[in-house]
Amino acid sequence: MDRFLSSAVNRIDAKGRVSVPAHFRAVVQKRGYGDLYALRALDVPALDVGGLDLLDRYEQRISLEDPFLQAADDMSFFIHGDGAFLKFDQDGRITVTDFIREHTGITTDVAFVGRGTFFQMWEPSRLEEYGAQVRQRLLRLRQAASARSLGEGTE
């Protein structure tokens, strides 16, 4: 398996370290990532974590912009300057920095969530809340869709 799937919650120890789930570590190795790179998710209190190829995608996107306009500068600032390296110790743990705590609200436990080509780090209770919201939205979407397909002029 070479994709980040499923989720797990691990505890932060007294030194501020937390184990990355073994399954995720296997994916990291298979993909040949040395260090991990973490970016802030823009609309949720979570971090997007992956290899440096996470940046390739963004840099490709930036190259489409006029390099002297604000948009390009913002994008570069965000991915190059507003990220952080996560270094494994040899037991597969990373240290939870202030950068991580600030953006996510993480204090004692970390929820790791697979997202295919990358994974996310969440404060567990916030993740749960967010999950409920997502399910709610999907349910409404589905209901709206079936309402539309029944009576075409319902709205």
Add this chain to the structure above:
Amino acid sequence: MDRFLSSAVNRIDAKGRVSVPAHFRAVVQKRGYGDLYALRALDVPALDVGGLDLLDRYEQRISLEDPFLQAADDMSFFIHGDGAFLKFDQDGRITVTDFIREHTGITTDVAFVGRGTFFQMWEPSRLEEYGAQVRQRLLRLRQAASARSLGEGTE
């Protein structure tokens, strides 16, 4: 790693020196920069720091302007006449000059921000404020894009 990534805040000591983050120093060496060259960023209170190839980027910018207009002349003056060399001591520190303090508002601490091919020096609280603005703009960009892709006649 050959790009300036992530950020760090270091303190200025009583002699006016500040350590350049070790990771950045490694990049500097890998890129073969002897001394560093610092330019005022055009629209933010920060310094752009890198090798002399930094000038290439700005000269390219200037070449886009009409040479008969004042803008091109202003930019050239700004860049060629208003830069400064930053010399490392043998512990990897640079001295914070009045030039740096004036343009950035730096007093006791320096935030180093990776920007890929160069890095920036900021006054930490100003950086934080600017980062929040950038994320806000990027979020709006993203939301505008998804609104467009959902309902085509929403606007």
Add this chain to the structure above:
DNA sequence: TGGGGATATATGGGCGTCAACGGGAATAAC
């Protein structure tokens, strides 16, 4: 089927190394 290891994972903690930082003294500049 059930017991008893062997293995893997998460977690805790000791300890050495290195980067950041502070300061003394030599050297250069004015």
Add this chain to the structure above:
DNA sequence: GTTATTCCCGTTGACGCCCATATATCCCCA
């Protein structure tokens, strides 16, 4: 002489390396 810069050394705290332990899972074999 005075000031500023450069070199060198010591301190400190964070982080990486290493080892130990507890728990769960799997596998083999009786």
